[in-house]
Amino acid sequence: MFLVSLLLASIAVFAFMSVLPGDPAQVALGVQADPEAVAQMRARFGTDRPLVVQYLDWVGGLPTGDFGTSYVTQAVIGPQIVDRFLVTLWLVATGMVIAVVIAVPVGVVAAVRHREPSGALLSGASQVGIAIPNFLAGMLLIAVFAVHWRVFPAGGWTPPVDDPQRFLRGLVLPAVSLGLVQAAVLARYVRSAVLDVLRQDFIRTARAKGLGPYRALVRHGMRNAAIPVVTVLGLQLATLLIGAVVVERVFVIPGLGSLLLDGVANRDLLLVQGVVMVLVVAVLLVNYLVDLLYVVIDPRLRRGQ
Amino acid sequence: MDRPFSRVTALATAVLLSLAAACGAGQTADPQGGNGADGGEQEGTELTVGFAAEPANLDFTTTDGAAIPEALLVNVYEGLVKINQDGEIVPLLAESWEISDDRTVYDFRLREGVQFTNGEPFTAEDVKFSIERVQSDDWTVSLKAAMDVVESVEAVDDHHARVTLSEPSNRWLFQMTTRIGAMFSREGVDDLANEPIGTGPYMLDDWVRGDRIVLERNPDYWGDAPGIQTVTFRYFNDASALTNAMLSGGVDVIGTVQEPETLEQFESDEYQVIQGTTNGEVVLSFNNGREPLSDVRVRQAIKHAIDHEAVLETAWAGRGELIGSMVPPHDPWYEDLTGVYDHDPDRARELLEEADATDLQLAFRIPNLPYAVSSAQVVQSQLEEVGIRTKLDVLEFPARWLEVVFTNHNYDMSIIAHVEPRDIVTFGDPDYYWQYDNPEVQQMLDEADSAQEGRRDELMRDVARTIAEDAAADWLFLLPNLIVAAPDVDGLPTNRVGEAFDLTELTRG
Numbered sequence: 001m002f003l004v005s006l007l008l009a010s011i012a013v014f015a016f017m018s019v020l021p022g023d024p025a026q027v028a029l030g031v032q033a034d035p036e037a038v039a040q041m042r043a044r045f046g047t048d049r050p051l052v053v054q055y056l057d058w059v060g061g062l063p064t065g066d067f068g069t070s071y072v073t074q075a076v077i078g079p080q081i082v083d084r085f086l087v088t089l090w091l092v093a094t095g096m097v098i099a100v101v102i103a104v105p106v107g108v109v110a111a112v113r114h115r116e117p118s119g120a121l122l123s124g125a126s127q128v129g130i131a132i133p134n135f136l137a138g139m140l141l142i143a144v145f146a147v148h149w150r151v152f153p154a155g156g157w158t159p160p161v162d163d164p165q166r167f168l169r170g171l172v173l174p175a176v177s178l179g180l181v182q183a184a185v186l187a188r189y190v191r192s193a194v195l196d197v198l199r200q201d202f203i204r205t206a207r208a209k210g211l212g213p214y215r216a217l218v219r220h221g222m223r224n225a226a227i228p229v230v231t232v233l234g235l236q237l238a239t240l241l242i243g244a245v246v247v248e249r250v251f252v253i254p255g256l257g258s259l260l261l262d263g264v265a266n267r268d269l270l271l272v273q274g275v276v277m278v279l280v281v282a283v284l285l286v287n288y289l290v291d292l293l294y295v296v297i298d299p300r301l302r303r304g305q
Numbered sequence: 306m307d308r309p310f311s312r313v314t315a316l317a318t319a320v321l322l323s324l325a326a327a328c329g330a331g332q333t334a335d336p337q338g339g340n341g342a343d344g345g346e347q348e349g350t351e352l353t354v355g356f357a358a359e360p361a362n363l364d365f366t367t368t369d370g371a372a373i374p375e376a377l378l379v380n381v382y383e384g385l386v387k388i389n390q391d392g393e394i395v396p397l398l399a400e401s402w403e404i405s406d407d408r409t410v411y412d413f414r415l416r417e418g419v420q421f422t423n424g425e426p427f428t429a430e431d432v433k434f435s436i437e438r439v440q441s442d443d444w445t446v447s448l449k450a451a452m453d454v455v456e457s458v459e460a461v462d463d464h465h466a467r468v469t470l471s472e473p474s475n476r477w478l479f480q481m482t483t484r485i486g487a488m489f490s491r492e493g494v495d496d497l498a499n500e501p502i503g504t505g506p507y508m509l510d511d512w513v514r515g516d517r518i519v520l521e522r523n524p525d526y527w528g529d530a531p532g533i534q535t536v537t538f539r540y541f542n543d544a545s546a547l548t549n550a551m552l553s554g555g556v557d558v559i560g561t562v563q564e565p566e567t568l569e570q571f572e573s574d575e576y577q578v579i580q581g582t583t584n585g586e587v588v589l590s591f592n593n594g595r596e597p598l599s600d601v602r603v604r605q606a607i608k609h610a611i612d613h614e615a616v617l618e619t620a621w622a623g624r625g626e627l628i629g630s631m632v633p634p635h636d637p638w639y640e641d642l643t644g645v646y647d648h649d650p651d652r653a654r655e656l657l658e659e660a661d662a663t664d665l666q667l668a669f670r671i672p673n674l675p676y677a678v679s680s681a682q683v684v685q686s687q688l689e690e691v692g693i694r695t696k697l698d699v700l701e702f703p704a705r706w707l708e709v710v711f712t713n714h715n716y717d718m719s720i721i722a723h724v725e726p727r728d729i730v731t732f733g734d735p736d737y738y739w740q741y742d743n744p745e746v747q748q749m750l751d752e753a754d755s756a757q758e759g760r761r762d763e764l765m766r767d768v769a770r771t772i773a774e775d776a777a778a779d780w781l782f783l784l785p786n787l788i789v790a791a792p793d794v795d796g797l798p799t800n801r802v803g804e805a806f807d808l809t810e811l812t813r814g
Contacts, residue, residue: 022704026712155550157513252516
């Protein structure tokens with residue numbers, strides 16, 4: 001199944017990039033180029049060959065991690081994608097942690113107090129959070145914390161091995177702008193999952209035995225509430241990868257997203273295809289992990305296997 | 306409250322606190338990463354310059370685009386000659402040169418004691434190697450055509466190179482100040498995309514793709530050491546990100562301001578703003594090769610219909626200069642031609658009537674670049690006033706625009722900045738995308754190329770005037786050289802006359 005999805009994805013990506021108007025050779029040569037030079041460049045890139053040959057040549061290299069050589073940077077694509085992907089992973093992972101750390105307590109409290117003003121306030125706040133796109137959150141954070149107070153840099157990237165402290169400082173604003181919006185979305189799901197669980201018979205029984213609302217929830221409800229939340233988390237990871245494309249642009253971070261956008265602009269076909277394939281693999285893997293997690297969380301599913 | 310919940314609270318609090326601590330710990334650090342921290346004489350001085358477009362790679366022999374020579378020319382690679390602030394050609398690796406009476410043989414006396422950063426000495430053999438390499442298939446950028454006129458290169462001795470041209474060409478020596486004149490080491494061209502090796506005052510220290518290029522002073526440089534030890538070029542795809550970086554101390558200099566409307570916030574003692582000229586003519590190009598713009602009266606009508614002041618005000622916040630032809634003011638043959646076509650809508654309507662072109666619908670195909678889009682909207686509404694309707698198509702740049710407009714000539718009007726130095730010669734090429742075929746202009750350009758300097762300037766002035774009067778294109782404005790910098794940075798170039806962002810004159814203090 002996994003392989004079939006990959007194969008279909010590779011055909012789709014390749015077909016899309018082939019119909020995209022614009023010639024990579026012409027773009028590389030710019031506004032003074034004569035037709036002869038463009039033809040020469042095409043031969044050099046191999047874009048003058050039949051599409052089927054180009055596709056087979058490209059897809060044949062993928063299993064061994066050979067993504068080809070970029071038209072623009074003239075460097076091997078594989079290592080470039082790995083470098084950029086690590087950057088994006090840092091961003092997404094930190095964003096995810098921030099989202100979970102905020103969303104779970106907020107969602108739980110909002111559910112338990114759903115009849116009280118404080119609960120309504122929390123769910124109202126998360127509603128507002130959902131409405132803010134993460135690039136806007138990023139721009140607001142920059143305006144306040146980078147330009148006005150100068151607490152954090154407005155953008156840029158320092159690899160963690162170069163200077164861990166600068167790395168952390170640079171990570172805060174982009175990760176928060178990614179995480180805050182996701183936290184708002186996630187909090188809504190946590191709230192409704194917890195509300196569902198609170199209405200269950202076993203919680204009523206637990207309360208009847210004399211447990212307080214939070215204690216009953218933690219002891220008997222958390223695992224049950226976790227299943228829908230983990231599903232959403234999996235979906236959100238995919239959203240975060242995409243959201244990172246925009247946030248990387250706002251914060252000038254050299255991640256997979258900026259690589260993808262520059263690749264499209266320069267018609268760096270092989271590079272774009274490579275990046276998209278990596279994203280496809282990542283999303284499929286996340287889904288697979290979520291399936292595994294279900295079993296860990298819910299013992300009943302183990303018996304089913 | 307019960308114990309389990311407090312555990313959750315405690316955990317959450319701990320995570321938040323540690324996050325806050327990590328952030329707080331950084332607060333004391335210098336946000337600019339210790340720029341010029343020691344304040345010493347010259348050692349250790351640092352400077353961070355922000356630009357918009359990042360080089361795709363470091364090899365300008367096969368990849369076009371202004372960003373590569375902007376960072377590397379003059380700073381890392383040097384040519385025999387370079388261009389100074391007044392547009393004059395001055396010695397660099399050549400101490401002097403002599404031109405034969407028939408203006409075809411150039412004898413260059415080379416500087417002694419120069420070496421490449423790979424340790425190889427620079428000799429006349431490298432001159433021969435570098436020039437012949439431009440003519441070979443190793444170079445693919447179209448600029449290489451300027452080297453076609455070279456018939457032979459001879460290394461007379463180690464420090465004497467003789468270049469013979471097939472015909473006299475003033476343009477050739479000028480082109481030697483651009484990237485095609487860069488001198489390469491015979492042992493240093495294996496990985497130009499990643500490893501530039503030149504004779505310049507700086508060498509590549511670090512390159513983080515998508516973020517920055519770091520240049521370090523070359524300890525073995527033949528000339529005076531430049532004032533700044535470490536220069537970092539940082540690249541911002543997003544113009545407001547660059548502005549924010551300047552406001553928050555992330556860069557010390559904005560090398561090219563992309564959003565001139567943001568300049569007001571830099572007009573204080575905390576910053577300096579420099580405004581000069583560039584080679585970037587923003588051209589409203591006409592397709593001279595097809596109806597209806599093949600009719601000179603229609604082209605003239607368009608020029609009369611446009612209020613250039615208004616275009617400049619809208620498109621570039623009024624910063625920049627109006628030009629009447631394809632010549633920036635720092636070129637030796639500049640002449641003010643802005644008066645040739647004044648803003649006169651009535652005259653425009655008359656001309657259209659004469660040409661029997663009262664119901665025009667033009668394909669106005671522009672790139673999706675901010676200045677082009679905002680200029681086009683003003684132009685569109687002004688043309689509307691004299692009765693010319695336009696269909697505005699915004700094409701993705703570079704890929705789509707290059708294909709539709711530049712290569713297939715499928716357009717009536719477009720707008721784009723032509724940034725190459727002395728690119729007026731494109732009006733002598735009838736196949737260029739503006740399809741302007743005027744034998745008189747072609748002949749004057751040819752003659753100017755082989756003439757003595759005084760005569761050349763006279764001929765070039767005539768060319769500029771002819772294409773202006775003939776309405777071969779309309780020149781909306783000249784992009785200004787706009788730089789914002791911290792007040793302690795000195796030696797920034799007022800005018801951008803060549804391709805390089807010349808770092809050699811910069812100091813801090």
